[in-house]
Amino acid sequence: MGIGPGSLDDMTPRARQAIVNADIVVGYNTYIALIRALVENKQLIGTAMMQEIERCQMAVDEALTGKKIAVVSSGDPGIYGMAGLILELVMKQPEAVRPKVTVIPGISAVGAAAAILGAPLMHDFAVISLSDLLTPWELIKKRAEMAAAGDFVIAIYNPKSKKRVTQIEEIRQIVLAHRPSSTPVGIVHQASRTGEEMELSSLAEFTALPIDMFSLVIIGNSQTYVAGGRMITPRGYRV
Structure with missing residues (x-):
């Protein structure tokens, strides 16, 4: 649950x-x-x-x-x-x-982080964990490459740990090959917990900010923008 x-x-x-x-x-x-x-x-x-x-x-x-x-x-x-x-x-x-199993859903960290940032997941998005404990790093990079090429908003779990410090920079370089350096990036620390913080940055600069295992990173797509301190990915409505 x-x-x-x-x-x-x-x-x-x-x-x-x-x-x-x-x-x-x-x-x-x-x-x-x-x-x-x-x-x-x-x-x-x-x-x-x-x-x-x-x-x-x-x-x-x-x-x-x-x-x-x-x-x-x-x-x-x-x-x-x-x-x-x-x-x-x-x-x-x-x-x-065999015991009966009931899966009880909950509000995900990516949903909580998106709400804190504004509305960055209003269109198609991909969720990728950078932890390579169970998934080979080359496969993680391939998934990031495909998501970036497909212009998905990309939400990143487990972006950085004490031992795993360079992978988030590799992902940044992969995405930079497909979208502008000015693309908005949101970072949420401790979403819905004590010490909650959010920061808005760009694809060019976000890895210079504090990021750890309690952070969730959301990289916008080609249409994502920031207005009034909120990160917004248009769904396509005419407004």
């Missing part, structure tokens, strides 16, 4: 009710901390980063005993979340005992 980008105000009533009804809440420790006020009396299973398979397998094992399990993902569970992994593990179980 998706708990939204961070603030409890952005969690759906359906997701909140699923947590209330759950016997056990399972999730990445950081995400459990975001909903601490809702899970104080719950049994919790939390793990660190890079333990996703172990965490989801524990959730499935508990579900096989008949307990109600809420596996929480930040944002939407089907967008870089745990919905897919949970379904893969459940499908390995014999059909006769």
Whole structure:
């Protein structure tokens, strides 16, 4: 289930009710901390980063005993979340005992960031993660190249980490081959969380700004513009 980008105000009533009804809440420790006020009396299973398979397998094992399990993902569970992994593990179980899985959507980080910036996703867009832990970097670059050539607005998850510092610059160079250096770029830090900030820049200059794993970057298409401090991608309405 998706708990939204961070603030409890952005969690759906359906997701909140699923947590209330759950016997056990399972999730990445950081995400459990975001909903601490809702899970104080719950049994919790939390793990660190890079333990996703172990965490989801524990959730499935508990579900096989008949307990109600809420596996929480930040944002939407089907967008870089745990919905897919949970379904893969459940499908390995014999059909006769397979637990029922309900995927509860949530407000995604890209949706939250776009709202903070204005309306940059009003036309076709692509969402790309720069994390190469599970996807080869050459494939990520190819996807960015195709998105840039197709004039998609490009939303970038996991743009930069302590160890991964040059990839965002490579992506900038790829996009520069297809659109002007003046193309608007928005950066949102900690969307819907404490410390939320947004900055507007250009394709020429945005990598000089602070960017980390808690940032989401949105690169406009050839029609995107900035007005009144808001980033807007026209849908094509005549106004």
